[in-house]
Amino acid sequence: MGKQARAIVDLSLKDLVKDLNKAYCDEWLAYYLYWYMAQIVSGRAYEDIREFLLKLAKDELEHATEIADLIIKLGDLPPANPMDLEKGANAPYLMPPKNTTDINRIIRIVAEAEAGAIEVYSKIAKKTLGKDHVTYQLVTHILSEEVEHEEIFENLLER
Numbered sequence: 001m002g003k004q005a006r007a008i009v010d011l012s013l014k015d016l017v018k019d020l021n022k023a024y025c026d027e028w029l030a031y032y033l034y035w036y037m038a039q040i041v042s043g044r045a046y047e048d049i050r051e052f053l054l055k056l057a058k059d060e061l062e063h064a065t066e067i068a069d070l071i072i073k074l075g076d077l078p079p080a081n082p083m084d085l086e087k088g089a090n091a092p093y094l095m096p097p098k099n100t101t102d103i104n105r106i107i108r109i110v111a112e113a114e115a116g117a118i119e120v121y122s123k124i125a126k127k128t129l130g131k132d133h134v135t136y137q138l139v140t141h142i143l144s145e146e147v148e149h150e151e152i153f154e155n156l157l158e159r
């Protein structure tokens, strides 16, 4: 982002980059969690759940990529060390169930992670509305996908 692009960001850049870095860490934790649960899930109807988990994992990795791109444009860098991802995140890592056939637990974990993501992105959207159009546009786009993710898994739970 050039000088003028940064100058029109009408809020604290430092604060904004901090929020984006936390969201970036959240996305990696979600990516790993969903990808991992897709590998281990077993039991009845596990193939459908695996497919949904892999679709979400792919979206979360895309979100991490988009946020990294924005952090860099804003003149900062995302964490270099994966060891820093959990402590940099908004919420602790949700441990997958030990019982790999516990599909209801997997669904609840995803629903919880998505609810957290929705909260995080709504907060950033509110903060940036009318102040940083580029960030606002990205976070509302991500937010709409998180809303979709939550819905997919909430519907699975109701079956």
Ligand SMILES: [Fe+2]
Residues within 6 Å of the ligand: 027, 030, 059, 060, 063, 117, 142, 146
């Ligand atoms: Fe995400």
Ligand SMILES: [Fe+2]
Residues within 6 Å of the ligand: 030, 056, 059, 060, 114, 117, 145, 146, 149
């Ligand atoms: Fe998501």
